[in-house]
Structures are given as structure tokens and as C-alpha cells.
Amino acid sequence: MPKQKTHSGAKKRFKRSTSGKLMHHMSNYFHKNVKKSSKMKRQARRGKELGGGQEKVITRMIGK
Template sequence: MPKNKTHSGAKKRFRVTGSGKIMHERRNKRHLLEHKPTKRKRRLSKDVVLSSSEEKTVKRLLGK
């Protein structure tokens, strides 16, 4: 039986922690940063846990 391939788009966007949670970067941190407050940009820099409704889909794409 052939191996399952990891979805290459998903592996660039998500990472799995040691406890099995899926982390991702927040949106709105790529461009047009000049007019956004520093406080908002700092908050957007941190990774967050993926919502539970999307967790099953992303785990399948990552081959977990």
C-alpha cells in the first residue's frame, strides 16, 4: 500500500505541538502594516490554537 502524502499547503501553514494541538499564525500580518497600531501587530505575531471545528480536517491534511 502506498504512503499517504502530506498536503504541502497545510504543512506550511500549521504545526502540531507535542500535546497534539494544531497551531497557526494569525491573519492580517503580511502587508499594509504601516497604518496598523503596534499593539495590534504585536498581538498578531503570536501563534494561536486552531478552532476545534477545523482540527479534524487539518489533521487529515497533515497525515496525523
């Protein structure tokens, strides 16, 4: 049976952290940043941990 191909969209949007957590970028970061507070922009730069049952699905899509 052939190997499952990596989902290209998921590969671009999700990354594994050094501790093994799945990370993703927060929304509302790249457009109309003048009206956003410094705190909001700083927190969006850091990224966010993926939680819930989504991690299992994305892990299967990435193939790691």
C-alpha cells in the same frame, strides 16, 4: 494500500505546538503594517490556535 501523501499547503501553514495544539498564523500581518496598532501586530506574531472541527481535517491532511 499506499500511505496518504502529506498536503503540502497544509504542511506550510499549520504547525503543532509543544502541547499538541494545531497553530496557524493570523491574517493581516505582512502588509501595510504602518497603520496597525502595536497590540495587533504583537498578537499576530504569536499565532492562533486552530479550533472547532477544522483540527480533525487538518490533522488528517498533515498526517500526524
